[in-house]
Amino acid sequence: MIRFENVTKRFPDGTEALKDISLVLPTHELTAIIGPSGCGKTTLMKMINKLEKPTDGSIYIDEKPINGMDEVQLRRSIGYVIQRIGLFPHMTISDNVALVPKLLEWPKAKKEERVRELLQLVGLDPEIYMDRYPLELSGGQQQRVGVVRALAGDPNIVLMDEPFSALDPISREQLQDELRNLQQTINKTIVFVTHDMDEALKIADSIIVMRDGQVEQTGTPQQLIDDPANEFVRNFIGVERINQKRTFGEKRLMEFLNLFTRDWAGDAENISADSTIEAAFTQLDNSNQDYLAIIEDEKVVAYANDRDLLKAALVKESGVLV
Amino acid sequence: MRNFFDTLINRQDMIISALLEHIYLSFVAVAIGIAIALPLGIVITRYRRYAEPIIGVTAVFQTIPSLALFGFLVPILGIGSPTALIALIIYALLPILRNTYAGIVGVDGSTIEAGRGMGMTRTQILRQIELPLALPFIMAGIRTATVLTVGIATLATFVGAGGLGDIIYRGLQSYNNALVLAGALPVALLAIGFDQILKWIEKRATPKGLKT
Ligand SMILES: Nc1ncnc2c1ncn2[C@@H]1O[C@H](COP(=O)(O)OP(=O)(O)OP(=O)(O)O)[C@@H](O)[C@H]1O
Ligand SMILES: [Mg+2]
Numbered sequence: 301m302i303r304f305e306n307v308t309k310r311f312p313d314g315t316e317a318l319k320d321i322s323l324v325l326p327t328h329e330l331t332a333i334i335g336p337s338g339c340g341k342t343t344l345m346k347m348i349n350k351l352e353k354p355t356d357g358s359i360y361i362d363e364k365p366i367n368g369m370d371e372v373q374l375r376r377s378i379g380y381v382i383q384r385i386g387l388f389p390h391m392t393i394s395d396n397v398a399l400v401p402k403l404l405e406w407p408k409a410k411k412e413e414r415v416r417e418l419l420q421l422v423g424l425d426p427e428i429y430m431d432r433y434p435l436e437l438s439g440g441q442q443q444r445v446g447v448v449r450a451l452a453g454d455p456n457i458v459l460m461d462e463p464f465s466a467l468d469p470i471s472r473e474q475l476q477d478e479l480r481n482l483q484q485t486i487n488k489t490i491v492f493v494t495h496d497m498d499e500a501l502k503i504a505d506s507i508i509v510m511r512d513g514q515v516e517q518t519g520t521p522q523q524l525i526d527d528p529a530n531e532f533v534r535n536f537i538g539v540e541r542i543n544q545k546r547t548f549g550e551k552r553l554m555e556f557l558n559l560f561t562r563d564w565a566g567d568a569e570n571i572s573a574d575s576t577i578e579a580a581f582t583q584l585d586n587s588n589q590d591y592l593a594i595i596e597d598e599k600v601v602a603y604a605n606d607r608d609l610l611k612a613a614l615v616k617e618s619g620v621l622v
Numbered sequence: 623m624r625n626f627f628d629t630l631i632n633r634q635d636m637i638i639s640a641l642l643e644h645i646y647l648s649f650v651a652v653a654i655g656i657a658i659a660l661p662l663g664i665v666i667t668r669y670r671r672y673a674e675p676i677i678g679v680t681a682v683f684q685t686i687p688s689l690a691l692f693g694f695l696v697p698i699l700g701i702g703s704p705t706a707l708i709a710l711i712i713y714a715l716l717p718i719l720r721n722t723y724a725g726i727v728g729v730d731g732s733t734i735e736a737g738r739g740m741g742m743t744r745t746q747i748l749r750q751i752e753l754p755l756a757l758p759f760i761m762a763g764i765r766t767a768t769v770l771t772v773g774i775a776t777l778a779t780f781v782g783a784g785g786l787g788d789i790i791y792r793g794l795q796s797y798n799n800a801l802v803l804a805g806a807l808p809v810a811l812l813a814i815g816f817d818q819i820l821k822w823i824e825k826r827a828t829p830k831g832l833k834t
Contacts, residue, residue, distance in 0.1 A: 351739055376741030386736030390754050390829030400740050433831030449740075459739075 301327045302348060302457065302489065307357035309343055309513075317343040319513040320357070327362075327456075330483055330490040332500035334536070335510035341493040342383060344510070345459050348491065349378045361457070376403055379450030379458035379488075383465070385442050387434040393419070393445055394430040400453035418448035422478060440471040447479070451486070461493045476503050497537055501525075501610065509533050521610055522581075541614060550576055553594055553604070556612035560594065560602035568593040568603055577613050580604065629800040637789060641808050644785040647778055648771045648812075651707055655714030655767055660760070663722025664748065673723055680716040688713070688774045692781055706775070706783035713774055714767040721763025725756030757827045765820035772813040776805075786812075 302325040309318040317340040325331045333341045346352040347359055350371040359366050366374060379400075387396050394415050395402075401411045416426040422444040434442055443463060450458050464472045480503050483490060494500055500507050501521045509516045509524070509532075516536075517529040525542055528534040534542065554573040568591035571580055584592055584606055592609075593600045604612070630637065666673040683691070691709050699705040729752050737747045753760075779787030786805045793801030 346739075349739055351735070372741050372743055374741075375739060380736070380739035382732055382736050382739060384732045386730075386732040388733060388736070388751060389831045390751075391831065399742075403741055403746070435831055 301325065301360075301362055302491070303360040303363070304344075304347070305358050305360065307347060307354045307359060309340070309347070309352060310355040317513055318347075318354075321513075321515055322357075323508060323515055323518060325489065325491055326506070327489050328487045329505040330479075330492055330503060332492045332494055332504035332507045333510060334494055334497060334500045334507060335516075336536075337495060339510045340513045341495075341510060342461055345461055345491055345493055348457070348459055349375045349380055351375075376400055376453060377455055377457070379453065379455040381446050381450045381458070381460040381463045383461040383493075385446040385466070387442055387445060387449070389434050392431050392433060393424075393437070396434065396445060397449045397452050399449065400455075404453055414452055418451060419445075421482065422448055422475075440467050440475070443467060443475065447475075451488075455488070457489045457491070459491045462495070463492075464499070465494075465496075472499075479503055497541075501614065502607075509536060520606070522606055525610070525614075550578065551612070552576055553580055553612070554596060557594070557602045559611050560604045560608045561591070562602065564591050564593075564603035566591065570595050570600075572596075573601060577609055580609050581606070581613075584609065626800040626803055629798070629804050633789075633801070633804065637786075637804055637808065640784060640786045640789050640805070641812070643783075644772070644775055644778075644787075644809070644812065647703065647706060647710060647775045647783060647785050648768065648816075651710030651771050651775070652714050652764065652768050654707070655711050655718055655771075656764060658711070659715045659718035659763075660722055663719045663760075664726065666719075666723055667726045667752075670727075677716075677720055677723065680712075680719055683712045684716045688777055689780070692777055696781055701782040703778070703783040705781045706778035706785075709781075710771050710775060710778075714771050717766040717770065718760070718763040721759045721766075722756065725759030725763075726752045728759070729755045754829050755832075757829070758824060758832075761820065761824035761827045765817060765824060768816045768820060769813050772809065772816060776809055 304321050304323050307318055307321045308316070310316050321344065333344060335341055343352055347354060348361075348366075350366060350369075388399075391399075394412075397415045397418055398411045401414055406414070415430065419426045419429055424441060424444060429437070429441070429445075434445070437445065443466065447460070447463055450460065464475050467475065476499060483503075492500075492504065501524075504521060506518065506520050507524055508518050511532055517524060517533045519527075524533065524537055528537055528542070552573070553571070553575055556577075557573070567589050569583065569587045569589045571583055571592045571594055573594050573596040575583075580592060584604075591603045591605050594602045594604060662676070666676055686694075688709070691712065692705070695705045695709055699708065733751060733755070734747060737751050742750070775785050776787035776790060778785040779791050786809050789805030790802050790809075791805075793799065793803075793805060
């Protein structure tokens, strides 16, 4: 758990980038930080690996103040994807990915194995890409490398600053899906900065909405949509999206099976594919399971958790989020 | 033309020893120039407030006509190769200093921030990121300094430090054009030769990933 306690950041030129911020980023969850440009998202994130230091207040990781920690050691234990990728152009993909393992002095074989494993994870064939240089990769491939480079040292915390911002919508969707799937297996504490509400709704466990150095609202995607704290949050989420959820709540689950989870090994509560999304939300809320098993013709055809349901509620006929 | 070849053959020993002196002077001056300007160039990237004034001072030295600089140094340091070397070093400093500084400052900020964010120390960032990426610039600076120094070293003769300038000067005094040429031609070839060699090294020094 990462905890901010009354953190204020004033830059030497007088800009107050963060104003008395207190918040908690839960362990093993993906928290998205969202807000308009210049609201302090990057600054907030850089506080966690001490690239910026608070003017006031403290930050704790698992209740230990980071104030006293050695910054080099701390950074090696936290994955970091910077805004604008930042791959080292003079190093091969393999050397880029292996950078933190090298700093941590892993043995050579272990480093190489790690590189292969990670490249495969994001669909880059190690045999082809390991010895290439960043400029020989497309933008999307570079961003993938940027993401896995942050995972290389097997950190518990990963900071990602608009990692997909430079991508076309299709690669972007694809990487979002990949990240979501990845998170299901690696289970890190991920802090994900974005200014794209679709992205946040799609991948985050919880969302922090910021404006002008302050937190406007914190909540799950669903809480934000159901109960936006104020006009700013409502506008930021988009009135259209909020209404959409209301009307589409009437639609039936069977129309959205393609959006749902195919396989789920854990427990799930049964629900008929005839039910409305609204009903599914209610049933899931009252259930102590995380997933619903959707039944059609006495067979389970898909699984859905609250995120899947939300996706269904927000999707247009065309299959894209509003 | 015959005359020229005769001169070359007759004065062979003299020309070769002048050539060696010339190479020695240029080489030592550039080597010491690198030893001073490279670390200084790195240091001023860490204290950028001082960068402009320090580069400015070396630039002022650079604008002093070379003959005048030799003239200034003689009353202070007397005659001999140390005087010539110091003058040459002064000229070698600026290109190396300026290119080292510009090369390192020009490294993309996000690349350095990525390094910092991943837990590299300042020394690691310097050695593994900044210097490799600045290397083509630094090499270009060394190349400029070398060519400059080879040319200016012809003036070393006026402070009694020898070099090919001796031969040119002697030729001028005795109205012997062939002798002037026998001094000037090796200077030109030396400059071109060094330039080509360093150009090759510069190319090799460009990190592979940047060549596309
Ligand atoms: N080093 C700095 N010195 C002075 N002001 C700064 C500095 N870094 C950031 N700021 C200011 O602090 C505020 C927050 O910046 P920050 O980079 O955190 O915004 P952001 O939310 O990440 O924006 P974006 O979405 O554009 O990346 C901005 O007003 C910015 O101009
Ligand atoms: Mg930012």
